[in-house]
Amino acid sequence: MxxxxxxxxxxxGLVVVFGVAFAVAGAVVPDSAVASWTERGGDGHDEQSAEPATQNTDNGKEQGTDVSGVMIAASGYTIGAISAPGETGTAGELSFVVRGPEGEPVTSYETAHGKQLHLIVVRSDGSRYRHVHPVLDVGTGAWSLPWTWEAAGTYRVYADFTASDGPGVTLSRTVDVGGPFTPQPxxxxxxxxxxxxxxxxxxxxxxxxxxxxxxxxxxxxxxxxxxxxxxxxxxxxxxxxxxxxxxxxxxxxxxxxxxxxxxxxxxxxxxxxxxxxxxxxxxxxxxxxxxxxxxxxxxxxxxxxxxxxxxxxxxxxx
Missing domain, CATH: 2.60.40.1930 (Macroglobulin (MG2) domain)
Structure with missing residues (x-):
């Protein structure tokens, strides 16, 4: 065609709705309140069932949004601590486990956009962006892939997925990588x-x-x-x-x-x-x-x- x-x-065409998310207890996120957006329609990601939040916009208007996205837990799902090399230039593995409402590792996922889980990694200044697809160990529920950090800094790691019989969820944690750091905002x-x-x-x-x-x-x-x-x-x-x-x-x-x-x-x-x-x-x-x-x-x-x-x-x- x-x-x-x-x-x-x-x-x-697809219309995407953004939401505002605040850090939950135990979250590893920047000090500022964290907002997030959620995608609806066209990819199997359903609206999350969180309570609405209210945000004051720069033009003085308030808008109600659905809490979702940039948090370590949402809709009953939690992303565990990120295991990864602690400094630049060290070859290793990046891995994590997603746990479901009962606290057990999730081992069954729906396919969305050709993959069961999309991993987005970006430094806090917006540089060093990577979009990759780790491999699931169905025995342990661990997602992993080979990993080397090319530059130091604090990185946000997003896991975008839909568990079988569950809603679409985007969860996030941060990882600190040692070494000289020159921000590139x-x-x-x-x-x-x-x-x-x-x-x-x-x-x-x-x-x-x-x-x-x-x-x-x-x-x-x-x-x-x-x-x-x-x-x-x-x-x-x-x-x-x-x-x-x-x-x-x-x-x-x-x-x-x-x-x-x-x-x-x-x-x-x-x-x-x-x-x-x-x-x-x-x-x-x-x-x-x-x-x-x-x-x-x-x-x-x-x-x-x-x-x-x-x-x-x-x-x-x-």
Missing amino acids: NTASRLGLYGA AAETRSTATVDGFDVSISGDLVAGAGSELTVEIARDGVPVTTLEPYLGAFGHLVALRDGDLAYLHVHAHGDEPAPGEVAGPEVVFTAQAPTADRYLLYLDFQVDGKVHTAPFVLDAVPADLSSNDTGDDHGGH
Whole structure:
């Protein structure tokens, strides 16, 4: 199916709802209150059954949200301590166990986006992003994979999964890695990136409290790429983190799941809803010729009353 045909199917695009999460007892998180976002629809991740929380936004308005995401426990599931090398340059293993409502290790998971569990690892300044897929030992319930830290700092480790007969959950812990640490914070917005010879751009506005479209376009040597391959059930995979507290959003491209061997491009379209008018760090994974590439972006979400992309007015949206 070509790009034009696929974009014609986007009318029922995915809408992602973000939530605010506060650290629970025993959580290992930054000192600031932690907010989170939860994805609904299109991937088997159901709404979590936590009590609503209220957040004051920068424009003075309050919005009710569902508590979910960046916490060590949610919906009866808990992520145990992360075992990993304690310093840079040391080869070892990263591992952890997820426990269910009865306190026993979870050993049965649903497949979502082609995997039973997605592991996102990122340093506190938003750099050193990795999206990987550990292996489950069904005998012990331990997830693990070979691991080496390339740079020191404090890292957030997210486990995104759906246990069999359970809701979709994203749990998180932090890991401190010893060694000299030079922070690399996002100093300015960035809507273009060059990675492995690909030029990638992202257009559209993030709007606080309102759904808006983001369109990614990929080219190589000035030529639009039309050979994007399916990766994790879509032609693009987007993760976004709110700068400052690393609140988490996991969203895929519009459209049905591609068939094996199907290609698309150069555009991939997403719909996102930012909870507040803040800065967001975005990471796009895409696959060409069997290799996955990651393009980073930095966008600022604007208040809805200042946006030209207000989907609730007569302008017809994006």
